[in-house]
Amino acid sequence: MSAATDIPVIAVRGLTKSFEGRKVVSDLDLTVNRGQIYGFLGPNGSGKTTTIRMLCGLLTPDGGSGTCLGYDIRKQAEAIKRQVGYMTQKFGLYEDLTIRENLTFVARVYGLDRVKARVDQALERLGLDERACQLAGKLSGGWKQRLALAACILHEPKLLLLDEPTAGVDPKARRDFWDQIHTLAHEGLTVLVSTHYMDEAERCHEILYIAYGKLLARGTVPAVIAAAHLSAWSVEPIRGDGTEIAALSRQLQQRDGVDMVAPFGAVLHVCGRDEAALDAATRDERIDPRYRWSRVAPSLEDVFIDLMGRSQDNFQ
Amino acid sequence: MNLFSFSRFAAVFMKEFVQMRRDRITFGMMIGVPLMQLVLFGYAINSDPKHLPAALVMGENSVFARSIVSAIEQTDYFRLRPAPITEREADWLLKTGEIQFAITIPPHFSDDLVRGRRPALAVEADATDPVATVNAVSALINLDRTALQHDLKGPLAHLAPNPTPFELRIQRRYNEEGISQYNVVPGLIGVVLTMTMIMMTGLAMTRERERGTMENLLAMPVRPLEVMLGKIVPFIFVGYVQVAIILLAAKFLFQVPFEGSLTILSLAAILFIAANLAVGFTFSTLATNQLQAMQLSVFFFLPSLLLSGFMFPFRGMPQWAQWVGETLPLSHFLRIIRGVLLKGNGWVEIWPELWPILLFMLLVSALALLRYRRTLD
Ligand SMILES: Nc1ncnc2c1ncn2[C@@H]1O[C@H](COP(=O)(O)OP(=O)(O)O)[C@@H](O)[C@H]1O
Ligand SMILES: [Mg+2]
Numbered sequence: 001m002s003a004a005t006d007i008p009v010i011a012v013r014g015l016t017k018s019f020e021g022r023k024v025v026s027d028l029d030l031t032v033n034r035g036q037i038y039g040f041l042g043p044n045g046s047g048k049t050t051t052i053r054m055l056c057g058l059l060t061p062d063g064g065s066g067t068c069l070g071y072d073i074r075k076q077a078e079a080i081k082r083q084v085g086y087m088t089q090k091f092g093l094y095e096d097l098t099i100r101e102n103l104t105f106v107a108r109v110y111g112l113d114r115v116k117a118r119v120d121q122a123l124e125r126l127g128l129d130e131r132a133c134q135l136a137g138k139l140s141g142g143w144k145q146r147l148a149l150a151a152c153i154l155h156e157p158k159l160l161l162l163d164e165p166t167a168g169v170d171p172k173a174r175r176d177f178w179d180q181i182h183t184l185a186h187e188g189l190t191v192l193v194s195t196h197y198m199d200e201a202e203r204c205h206e207i208l209y210i211a212y213g214k215l216l217a218r219g220t221v222p223a224v225i226a227a228a229h230l231s232a233w234s235v236e237p238i239r240g241d242g243t244e245i246a247a248l249s250r251q252l253q254q255r256d257g258v259d260m261v262a263p264f265g266a267v268l269h270v271c272g273r274d275e276a277a278l279d280a281a282t283r284d285e286r287i288d289p290r291y292r293w294s295r296v297a298p299s300l301e302d303v304f305i306d307l308m309g310r311s312q313d314n315f316q
Numbered sequence: 317m318n319l320f321s322f323s324r325f326a327a328v329f330m331k332e333f334v335q336m337r338r339d340r341i342t343f344g345m346m347i348g349v350p351l352m353q354l355v356l357f358g359y360a361i362n363s364d365p366k367h368l369p370a371a372l373v374m375g376e377n378s379v380f381a382r383s384i385v386s387a388i389e390q391t392d393y394f395r396l397r398p399a400p401i402t403e404r405e406a407d408w409l410l411k412t413g414e415i416q417f418a419i420t421i422p423p424h425f426s427d428d429l430v431r432g433r434r435p436a437l438a439v440e441a442d443a444t445d446p447v448a449t450v451n452a453v454s455a456l457i458n459l460d461r462t463a464l465q466h467d468l469k470g471p472l473a474h475l476a477p478n479p480t481p482f483e484l485r486i487q488r489r490y491n492e493e494g495i496s497q498y499n500v501v502p503g504l505i506g507v508v509l510t511m512t513m514i515m516m517t518g519l520a521m522t523r524e525r526e527r528g529t530m531e532n533l534l535a536m537p538v539r540p541l542e543v544m545l546g547k548i549v550p551f552i553f554v555g556y557v558q559v560a561i562i563l564l565a566a567k568f569l570f571q572v573p574f575e576g577s578l579t580i581l582s583l584a585a586i587l588f589i590a591a592n593l594a595v596g597f598t599f600s601t602l603a604t605n606q607l608q609a610m611q612l613s614v615f616f617f618l619p620s621l622l623l624s625g626f627m628f629p630f631r632g633m634p635q636w637a638q639w640v641g642e643t644l645p646l647s648h649f650l651r652i653i654r655g656v657l658l659k660g661n662g663w664v665e666i667w668p669e670l671w672p673i674l675l676f677m678l679l680v681s682a683l684a685l686l687r688y689r690r691t692l693d
Contacts, residue, residue, distance in 0.1 A: 058534055058692050077690075081537040092532025109536045 012066025039204030040194035085152030095137030110155040142173030162193040231275040232298040235268040257281035345611040365632030374400040375423035387463035393452035443488035448629035517596030518609035555589035575660030591677035598684040
């Protein structure tokens with residue numbers, strides 16, 4: 001690691017924001033290092049968008065302070081805007097302009113030189129050159145998202161904030177998009193990307209999990225899984241039509257020691273935070289000949305569902 | 317399947333009602349617009365204006381002159397300036413529109429009268445708005461017959477009627493034939509500009525917000541003044557094209573006179589366009605959706621139409637309505653455009669109407685920039 005990567009790109013402490021008296025982000029500490037891809041995960045309404053908006057000066061935090069790219073998030077929003085590429089959750093470019101017109105507009109607003117050359121370069125980089133004259137409104141989700149990314153990187157930002165960039169985009173386009181993000185990260189960009197997809201989370205260097213405005217877990221995927229101290233069983237029905245697996249799911253959910261039961265197709269995942277308690281709670285069912293029980297490593301999704309359930313308990 | 321289900325109808329009905337109530341501005345407008353119309357039509361508008369400002373040019377100060385003056389005052393149509401003025405002053409005041417009538421009692425009036433030479437009492441009326449003066453003028457019709465009834469007694473009784481002892485010479489200035497198009501067509505420029513300019517820019521920011529492009533715009537380093545000017549300036553061209561179209565129509569279809577300078581008119585029109593665009597932009601920062609922006613435009617347009625002197629004579633309105641009218645840029649622009657086209661007014665004459673528009677524009681722009689939020693809070 002070079003010295004430059006040790007200087008955090010984002011360093012905020014105690015970030016808090018309320019809407020109509022309800023805390024949407026509460027006391028959030030966040031450090032993000034250079035050149036890394038951070039996955040920002042959490043259920044809907046957990047405050048991801050709000051946090052991102054505070055980081056780039058679009059919302060004023062009620063409490064907390066910190067820096068983004070070395071600039072104060074409260075006082076230097078203008079400077080931050082110049083060096084951040086922010087891709088909004090909803091498509092934010094003009095549907096009645098063509099791809100080229102949109103990019104030209106963005107380039108001019110940022111006051112860039114060589115507008116045409118830069119726009120051409122961005123079009124080529126994202127494979128948009130053949131569609132340059134199409135209206136943005138006529139594009140499919142995947143192409144819109146490419147255009148939005150092209151608009152974000154036009155001014156060569158140091159930090160990309162991407163808010164659910166791949167929502168509603170097909171798997172192929174998602175994969176291409178992530179390849180782009182990795183290329184950009186190799187070039188030294190830092191990326192904070194919010195997502196609901198587990199496979200995307202696994203492509204991040206680090207993940208940040210937020211629920212009800214609180215940062216609940218962070219680290220590499222294996223580290224987050226390990227830190228959850230979750231034990232998991234996978235239950236597979238040997239015979240039967242699957243109705244009894246649903247009944248089993250309902251039964252197990254009631255038990256102390258079982259923290260989470262989730263079906264994955266025909267298979268049931270049963271997790272608990274206390275291994276001994278989980279094993280004790282499921283002793284009778286584990287010898288039921290209708291099912292095959294096997295111990296599995298908990299998946300990231302198990303961990304998230306468990307974290308969400310736990311924070312909900314704290315929240316109430 | 318029944319053709320009409322009451323519960324389905326009720327479901328739609330209830331939903332609409334709830335949605336209507338949620339949109340505060342729309343709801344307010346539905347109450348506010350009829351109330352405003354009621355007040356404006358009911359109280360403010362009067363097409364029989366009285367107490368019109370007039371000034372006297374007294375060539376002599378005699379018993380007869382004083383009798384005539386008091387007869388004029390008794391018609392109730394004239395509010396005479398306390399001090400008499402010179403002919404030059406009268407000309408200026410008519411041009412700037414400060415008075416609507418100049419009444420001249422010539423020198424040697426009594427002398428000529430007594431000798432039976434039928435002197436002329438000259439009444440000059442500003443006829444740019446013929447409607448505003450018509451009743452006042454007809455109130456003067458019998459003045460020559462009645463004004464001196466009490467004075468012409470005894471030895472002078474033979475001067476009484478037939479023919480009248482003096483001549484009443486009424487001169488309609490700036491619009492001799494009292495053609496109402498001369499007044500309406502130039503005024504239409506102001507009305508059209510007010511309506512279209514405010515509506516166009518009213519949608520400017522709300523459209524960004526409704527289409528979800530606002531957040532992206534705010535995330536970029538563009539400043540409020542840049543956004544505002546960028547959104548306003550294109551419409552200055554649109555507005556100017558409208559001005560050109562109506563001016564051409566005025567000249568070739570309605571033969572409206574072009575007394576003054578086209579340059580002065582153009583520059584004044586651009587200022588007026590800019591003022592309206594600033595209003596529209598302010599509305600678009602207040603409204604949360606395009607419907608609200610439209611309604612705010614109507615809310616501004618209605619009093620502009622009714623209280624500016626376009627539809628009804630300005631001086632026919634009660635004092636409070638005139639004060640409201642004075643704050644509207646359209647009132648001033650109407651005086652400017654009628655002044656330039658019909659009276660041939662120049663910079664000096666229109667300045668008193670120009671600076672209020674300028675001030676209005678600056679205040680409204682300041683408000684717009686204050687209201688423009690650079691964050692999403
Ligand atoms: N401008 C706002 N006014 C009021 N409430 C808001 C506003 N923005 C977000 N919220 C609320 O804050 C919560 C968090 O929203 P958000 O940050 O968008 O969550 P996420 O992006 O994680 O789904 C939600 O409950 C949302 O309704
Ligand atoms: Mg969001």
